[in-house]
Amino acid sequence: MPATDRHPVPGPFGAAAPVERVETFAVALPSVRSFDIAGGAVTVAGRPSLRILVKVTARGGAYGWGEATPLPSWTDETAESIVTTVDRYLAPALLGLDAWNLDAADRAFDRAISRGYTIGAPLARCAVDMALHDLLGRAAGVPLGVLWGRRRRESLELGWIVSGTTPAEVGESVAEGLAAGYRAFKVKIGRYGEEGDTALVSSVREHAPPAAPIWVDANQAYTVDAALRMARRLDPLGITAFEQPLPANDLVGLRRLRERSPVPVALDESLRHPGDLATFIRLEAVDVAIAKVQRSGGLTLSRRLCSLAEVCGVRLMGSGLTDSDLGLAASLHLFAAFGIDTPVDLNGRQFIESPYAVETVRVEGGKASVPDTPGLGVVVNETVVRELSVDVLERRV
Structure with missing residues (x-):
């Protein structure tokens, strides 16, 4: 029996169910104005800005959304790397874990993408973690602060x-x-x-x-x-x-x-x-x-x-x-x-x-x-x- 099944969370909401599906969407959002930093452009007016949205769904239908910002001028993660990291590494590590178990998800992500000098692939990891938090709050019917x-x-x-x-x-x-x-x-x-x-x-x-x-x-x-x-x-x-x-x-x-x-x-x-x-x-x-x-x-x-x-x-x-x-x-x-x-x-x-x-x-x-x-x-x-x-x-x- 998986460790996550030994202590199921009581209550009717879907956070007690295992994660069943993780989906990634690279979306092109309208840019309002240009924005530059020391490393280069962040946004360019008139050119769409890419964001990676992630949807995590648990068995029974509870779901949540998260986001990552591919920004090569600021970090080493790109739209392509975020999508492949989530699809090929983080999602397989998460599937089957109870949606409520953020600690288990954190440890699974560490095993999937090694920390090295510091945390590995933080933007990709963020999108999934954020979606899990959204799922938990939605399932419980409360905002994150509560x-x-x-x-x-x-x-x-x-x-x-x-x-x-x-x-x-x-x-x-x-x-x-x-x-x-x-x-x-x-x-x-x-x-x-x-x-x-x-x-x-x-x-x-x-x-x-x-x-x-x-x-x-x-x-x-x-x-x-x-x-x-x-x-x-x-x-x-x-x-x-x-x-x-x-x-x-x-x-x-x-x-x-x-x-x-x-x-x-x-x-x-x-x-x-x-x-x-x-x-x-x-x-x-x-x-x-x-x-x-x-x-x-x-x-x-x-x-x-x-x-x-x-x-x-x-x-x-x-x-x-x-x-x-x-x-x-x-x-x-x-x-x-x-x-x-x-x-x-x-x-x-x-x-x-x-x-x-x-x-x-x-x-x-x-x-x-x-x-x-x-x-x-x-x-x-x-x-x-x-x-x-x-x-x-x-x-x-």
Whole structure:
């Protein structure tokens, strides 16, 4: 008898049933505007943006949806690799396990895709883990916060991503954000040299309200010496955090920078697995930990990472991966559970549309309400998902 059958979950809902089917859909979503980071383009206006949606179904019909964002300019996972990883490795490992057993799923994923230096294939893994959480909440008839027994916030303030390469363009972008109700701003740097990056951030400070929170993200673009010079340039501008200034695996460099930087150093790409955060805490190489659901392989591991940060007194900030509405909802549930009270970078709505979402997250005046309906709180129109699907592997969708 399988281990998962020895202690069945009582109750009538379908989470007690084994997983019967895992389906992947590569969907082409409309791009609202272009978005670039140090590694390259994230979205291009007028060109569809690919997202991988995963549907997990348990015996009896209970189901849930998850999402992964293929982003080669940010990580090493592509649309093709995410689809094949889910279809050929994670799905076979999950089939037959009870849908409620997130711990068993986590261990099965570890066996299917080895961790190596850190977690393996986190984006692909996230899509399946997110779908399992959605399934559990839907089956129980409660939102994730109720399922977890912790929900400290009902809404979160969003940060506006500033675009533009000239002071005039930056001013226009800040004005657009202000008109939409945003009062916090995030600036991507690392593309224009130290002088150009400083001018970009200075222009944001000039056009934003005096008390507006502003933080910067270099996406691993600097060396230690350049990052330290930039930190000293940024400090007089009242920057709240300097996100991922160095390569993710530069442990020694990040410790050196954190010791000398006048601006708090926040880690994103460095923190795939909770164990990564534990290493940086032991080395005293982190001021702020960025919670990011997709980067950390889903909600199961993200909750562990956030709990570790909370216990160790490391400040938490929240970020996304230009998610569509499923990923947006998952992040809101996580950040609300841990009471993140600073503006968060959940910028999907700024750059892409989610036409598959029938009922979804409410965003008004630069604030996002945490969903209060079952599961993630996003109702997916599967017909639209199939209409938007593309064949990234030259296979039949």
